[in-house]
Ligand code: ADP
Ligand code: ADP
């Protein structure tokens with residue numbers, strides 16, 4: 001076994017590789033970009049080497065720098081993870097030329113599967129069923145559209161160098177063919193520097209079923225199938241193993257075809273053979289066709305691990321270090337059912353827009369495996385894929401595993417960014433999905449229902465309002481404030497752009513009646529827990545002006561700062577007042593000081609929240625009316641600016 005390996009990747013996959021290597025007693029070297037200095041994979045590794053700037057081209061794609069880092073740190077092998085350099089045969093050649101081991105297939109095997117057209121031709125020769133279509137060299141428009149007519153519509157145009165769903169167009173009518181071809185070509189040119197395409201029959205009720213294979217360079221075994229039909233725009237969203245409705249005949253036929261594909265190219269290591277399946281008449285052994293082979297570990301490999309008990313990274317390290325295949329085909333069995341959901345920082349209602357943010361809070365649920373590259377406090381940066389984690393559940397039955405997935409999604413707590421948790425939750429609760437009626441159009445068909453974010457309940461809004469005024473935390477009871485005698489205040493929150501005004505009537509530190517619209521929620525403290533109308537309050541996290549209530553999937557509220565409003569309303573007034581009762585924490589203004597509009601003059605702590613008091617205009621401080629540490633009432637004058645009559649609007 002290797003003593004030291006270098007992991008040429010980042011994020012969850014780098015962490016996942018380190019996990020297994022550590023268990024096997026193998027030392028790990030991480031590489032990182034400027035954006036990842038404090039990343040989890042760097043913290044987990046035994047050593048870490050900086051390789052450049054945040055853009056992948058300046059770091060994680062710099063093969064030479066990565067090889068140099070491996071040589072410098074005494075690593076014997078490089079694990080590429082997925083993405084980045086994992087399917088780059090020139091990198092494999094360079095790794096081997098440097099006397100290092102590439103933990104994966106040979107450059108030759110990667111080249112054989114690198115282009116979809118050549119791979120299809122090769123598979124056809126090996127007797128593996130391929131999707132009917134044209135995958136020849138003639139790229140003339142007339143020839144390709146003629147091929148489409150011969151195949152029969154609908155057809156799919158695919159970039160031969162494609163990946164991640166790019167350079168792919170579905171064409172349903174001949175008259176749309178030319179435009180679709182143009183746009184597929186230009187996308188392929190930009191993304192892959194290769195605008196060659198192939199034409200395929202578009203399979204009806206398509207299901208994406210792929211087979212995990214593992215080779216030692218000569219022979220291969222398969223570790224059964226995964227169903228990845230739940231896709232959005234050809235991108236996988238939830239994956240599972242085994243495939244619902246799979247029959248023994250079809251599994252045997254697909255497994256054999258996948259093993260034949262791997263053995264034909266002398267495959268070593270973990271790989272995935274992707275098939276498209278016609279699901280319109282149930283699963284039948286003659287209705288699956290080869291699409292492509294991914295010559296690397298796949299994002300969704302954990303579902304296979306869950307049902308087979310095999311650690312695929314352990315197998316990768318064992319095979320790459322010269323050991324044979326750890327198990328024979330007849331020793332591999334399926335145990336139960338597993339799901340994986342890809343949790344992303346993305347704004348689903350805004351068209352699944354990738355989101356960023358600092359994770360103010362992150363808690364993964366019990367009862368699920370969470371593969372992640374981030375911790376609470378980490379940043380989801382704009383430089384990389386906004387994945388937060390993969391959540392994997394296992395159960396004896398499909399229904400059991402799916403129930404666990406639903407529960408895991410509900411119990412997952414993420415604050416500091418928007419996520420696709422509610423969308424994943426809606427999918428996990430989808431009736432057709434629960435019944436195993438999966439196909440690649442399921443999400444698109446039901447998108448309108450699936451993207452609806454649950455509206456906040458009055459109890460969520462009430463809780464957020466109480467958090468905004470700082471009465472939820474234990475420490476508040478010991479502050480000695482006596483602000484409750486009966487105090488009514490209005491809190492302004494914002495949720496998805498809508499402003500919500502909430503009236504809080506505080507009866508005591510332990511009892512508040514919160515009016516949300518025409519509903520009044522009774523918030524009472526019982527022991528050290530809060531109850532809303534007699535029900536246990538959901539968990540809540542406050543970070544800065546953002547409150548996240550963990551009542552199903554996390555509902556975020558922005559606190560609209562009353563001081564901002566006060567400052568705005570005050571306009572050009574000379575006196576800065578306390579808009580609510582509180583403690584003057586800090587006074588920075590000095591008499592005679594020149595200030596600019598927006599400068600911070602003092603800080604007021606009101607019910608455990610700090611608020612900056614800002615100058616409402618340019619001017620000179622005439623008088624400071626309070627001292628630090630003073631308790632002030634709402635409306636108390638704190639700082640007076642010299643009246644400046646030269647500014648016409650103050651007259
Ligand atoms: P597949 O559909 O083949 O399983 P994935 O959905 O896992 O592929 O990813 C699509 C493409 O994007 C693949 O080429 C994969 O290698 C790449 N990819 C996915 N996630 C990342 C990531 N976090 N960093 C870099 N590349 C990635
Ligand atoms: P990529 O390299 O982008 O992963 P694939 O060839 O694997 O490209 O196709 C991606 C997805 O597109 C598949 O998972 C499937 O949902 C859909 N797809 C591909 N080929 C077909 C086809 N012939 N008929 C129907 N759907 C297809």
Ligand code: MG
Nearest residue numbers: 163164274292
């Ligand atoms: Mg694919």
